[in-house]
Amino acid sequence: MSKEEVEAVEEVLESCPRERRHLIRILQAIQEKLGYLPEDALREVALFFGISPAEVYGVATFYNQFRFVPLGKFHIVVCMGTACHSMGGALVLDAFQRELGIKVGEVTPDRKYSLERVGCIGCCTQAPVVVVNGRIFPKMTPYKVEEVLAKLKAEDELGGDKEQG
Amino acid sequence: MNWEEIKSRAEAKWSALEEAPLHIRIGTPTCGRAAGALETLRIFRERLQREGLDVPLTEVGCMGLCFAEPLVIISKPESGFPPICYKNVRFDEAQKLINDFILGDDPCLEIALGTVELGQDDAPVIPELERFEIERRLVLKNCGWIDPEDIDHYIARGGYSALRDVLLGKDPEQVIAEIGQAGLRGRGGAGFLTSRKWASCRRQKSEPKYLICNADEGDPGAFMDRVVLESDPHSVIEGMIIAGYAIGAAKGFIYTRMEYPLVIERLQKALEQARAYGLLGEDIFGSGFSFDIEVIRGAGAFICGESTAMTYSIEGKRGMPRVRPPRSVERGLWGQPTVVNNVKTLALVTRIMEMGPDEFREIGTRSSPGTAVFALAGKVKQIGLCEVPMGTTLRQVIFEVGGGVPEGKEFKAVQIGGPAGGCVGEEALDLPVDFDSFRAAGAIMGSGGMIVLDNSNCMVETARFFLDFLSREDCGKCSFGRLGIKQLLMILEDITAGRGKEGDIELLEGLCEDLLQGCLCNLGRTAPNPVLTTLRYFRSEYEAHIRERRCPALVCRDLIAYFILPEKCEKGCDHCVLTCPTEAIVTDERTRKKRILQDKCVKCGTCLEVCPPEYSAVIKVSPPEKVKELESREA
Structure with missing residues (x-):
């Protein structure tokens, strides 16, 4: 971990009562700060609670929310809920995989894009939906995937990623 | 401040809004925001400020009319109209409403959904819509009408009065008896009698006891609990305090999804406001009963909606269900007696205490009242x-x-x-x-x-989709769940990919039976439902996939092909050629008509999407061999 990351983890641990039940809350807080859970952070958390790193890792890997590699600059989430699926969500996901050359859960080598699928974000009226860094792109189609990526690329070149974080 | 003061102040605040010469309500729940409600709110706010108009602007929750969002309700008594509800209010509509109705006197009925009046149970209804002839809104009574972030609105509409009556006038057994008399069944899905659950928890000797509100709404395509918690959190909180009193718990948890940030935000605000009024915490209403609530954020695991898994998750562990009995009411959170109730069950508890069990019992059917x-x-x-x-x-x-x-x-x-x-x-x-x-x-x-x-949805593929979801979300504890669901999924994948064989349907049925018998929890035991019901109602679709390698709904990608009908293809247009991601579309040099190279086509459907509707030259066929037939017809 970098110096900043170590400090962020310490800050989270200091603000939390040392009760085993807060484990998930702590992991959430660390991920909120760092964007992912580095292995060293998991070790720190284990020391904090006096439990084994395996137990912490076991809990962290059980829940879908936690990730162990940093996200891309643009984190693309394709909704695969029932409504999105029935409106062609799989074709949209395929299009992203094809265009970016990565699979779900992966990050492009330049760390610009990461791709993820999610169960349902509750925007079923706008299906199929894609969320990029919190911004919702409604009624997606495979064709619109290229448009979205072109837009993100342009924003990246302008250095404009104000939606992030 | 005592209760009378709180209540009369809240009522005064509410009637000031009701009687204001102008009052605008804008729905800003998550679904409204996805449709652009925050932008609508900003337009109204800025424009009213620029015009120097001091009009109360209330952010309300969701009326359930998501198709019409962003939704705006304008009350202007002097116009002679009741409050009017407007649909899909974006930039143009917002400007029009301000110019014509707020500054002028044209109510813009052409963009109205209808008028709003208070109907049965004091719930807002739009009589112009047919649906309100059928609907009866108990849980949704306040949704879309009050500001969920202002406890005074809730109190002015009668909120927390039922709690007061309960704490000061009824003993816990009486509350349980009334819930029993109402015949309330749990709204989480299984339909277990709420009073029976409460009574068996109350009977337990072990202390402390806990109450959990299950707001872990993980079903894709379901958003009822989100709407209720975003639009009227206090009705659930009030129900929880009543439930806590009835079962003898001093602590409650609301377990919700991290994917619902607005729910968490609004719940925290609501809890703070309730605490500030003394409605939560020590010695509520001077009754001697103390109760507090904590919000727990799930971490994205569908299985945690199962009650035993949920208790482990609150304890900070992996959310894996355990064998029952003992039930949660006997040994739940930290081994203590625990009641787990759904969001809507708890909201209905509040309503039953308000309206009385007999009136509630008259709604609905004999076996499922309400x-x-x-x-x-x-x-x-x-x-x-x-x-x-x-x-x-x-x-x-x-x-x-x-x-x-x-x-x-x-x-x-x-x-x-x-x-x-x-x-x-x-x-x-x-x-x-x-x-x-x-x-x-x-x-x-x-x-x-x-x-x-x-008819554009394939039922086999739909079953595959659900099994795919369930196999991802399975916790891995019992072998029927871990392997059985996976096997069901693999057979369905084979069928949708054209690799189905005779006997697969029977194999599916047998395996479903095994899962019903062998799985540890209800997630596993209900996992066969998508397969069994599609087989029961749409068996012929399975047979078409297996025997003819054909997908009747033209969905399963390995069983379909795209084809451009030459007679419909317009010569000059190049939409499909230019957008095809794999350059699979070629132009005949002589006729300029387009043709799809089947071995290059990835079946993404872009050509079908971009082909101008006046031509509609791209079609899907199944089985894919049909393309040869169509091509030879041309030749």
Whole structure:
């Protein structure tokens, strides 16, 4: 971990009562700060609670929310809920995989894009939906995937990623 | 401040709004925001400020009319109209409303959805919409009408008075008896009698006891609990305090999803406001009863909606269900007696205490009294939330409340009860919605998600989709769950990919039976439902996939091909050629007509999407060999 990351983890641990039940809350807080859970952070958390790193890792890997590699600059989430699926969500996901050359859960080598699928974000009226860094792109189609990526690329070149974080 | 002061101040605040010469309500729940409600709010706010108008602008929750969002309700008594509800209010509509109605006197009825009046149970209704003839809103009574972030609105509409009556005038056994008399069954899906659950928890000797509100709404396509918590959090909080009193708990948890940030934000605000008024915490209403609530954020695991898994998750562990008995009411959170109730169950507890058990019992059917809240999504015109008395038929819900399937499509099936529910077809449409009829039809009531499917949805692929979801979300503890669901999924993948063989259907049926018998928890035991119900209502589709390698709905990618009809292809247009991601479309040099190179085509459907509607030259065929037939016809 970098110096900043170590400090962020310490800050989270200091603000939390040392009760085993807060484990998930702590992991959430660390991920909120760092964007992912580095292995060293998991070790720190284990020391904090006096439990084994395996137990912490076991809990962290059980829940879908936690990730162990940093996200891309643009984190693309394709909704695969029932409504999105029935409106062609799989074709949209395929299009992203094809265009970016990565699979779900992966990050492009330049760390610009990461791709993820999610169960349902509750925007079923706008299906199929894609969320990029919190911004919702409604009624997606495979064709619109290229448009979205072109837009993100342009924003990246302008250095404009104000939606992030 | 004592209760009388709190209440009269809240009432004064509310009636000031009601009687104001102008009052604007804008719905800003998550679904409204996705449709652009925050932008609408900003437009109104800025414009009113620029005009120097001091008009109260209230952010309200969701009325359930998601198809019409962003939704704006304007009350202007001097216009002679009751409050008017406007649909899809974006930039142009907002400017028009301000210019013509707020500054002028034209009510802009052409963009109105209808007028709003307070109907039965004091719930806002829009009489112009057919759905309100069927709906009865108990859980949704305040949704879309009050500011969920202002406890005074809730109190002015009668909130927390029932709690006061309970704490000062009834003993816990009496509360349980009244809930029993009302016949309330848990709205989480299984339909267990709430009073029985409460009574058996109360009987336990061990202390402390806990109450958990299950707001872990993980079913894709379901958003009832989100809407209730975003639009009227206090009705759930009040229900929780009543429940806590009845079972003898001093601490409650609301377990919700991290995917619902607005729910968490609004709940925290609501809890703070309730604490500030002394409605939560020590010695509530001077009754000697103390109760507090903590919000727990889930971490994205569907299985945690199962009550034993949920208790482990609150303890900070992996959320894996355990064998029951002992039930949670005997040994739940930290081994202590625990009641787990759904969001809507708790909101109904508040209503029952307000209206009395006998009046509640008269709504709905004998075995399932009260109302049911459904989230309607998929191929239906009026996507959104509704609340109907139990016993209403599925047909009424889909066609009268939901407005039916969009033009040009045909109703095929409705998927009810979440991923582990079932898909029922046309012949089940006259089923009354209640716990027992659904079970008889092979589905489960579930928590209330309802996805309408039309003839462009393949039922085998739909079953595959749900099993895929369930196998990802399976916790891995019992072997029938871990391997059985996976095997079901693999067989379905084979069938949808054209690798199905004779005997697969029987294999599926046998395996489903094994899962029903062998799985440890209800997630596993209900996992066969999507397969069993699609087999029951749409068996011929399975047979077409297996025997003819054909997908009748033209969905399964390995069983279809795209084809450009030469007679419809317009020569000069190059839309498909330019957009095809794999350059699979070629132009005939002589005729300029387009043709798809089948071995390069990835079947993404872009050509079908971009082909101008006046040509509609791209079609899908199944089985793929049909292309050769069509091509030879040309030759």
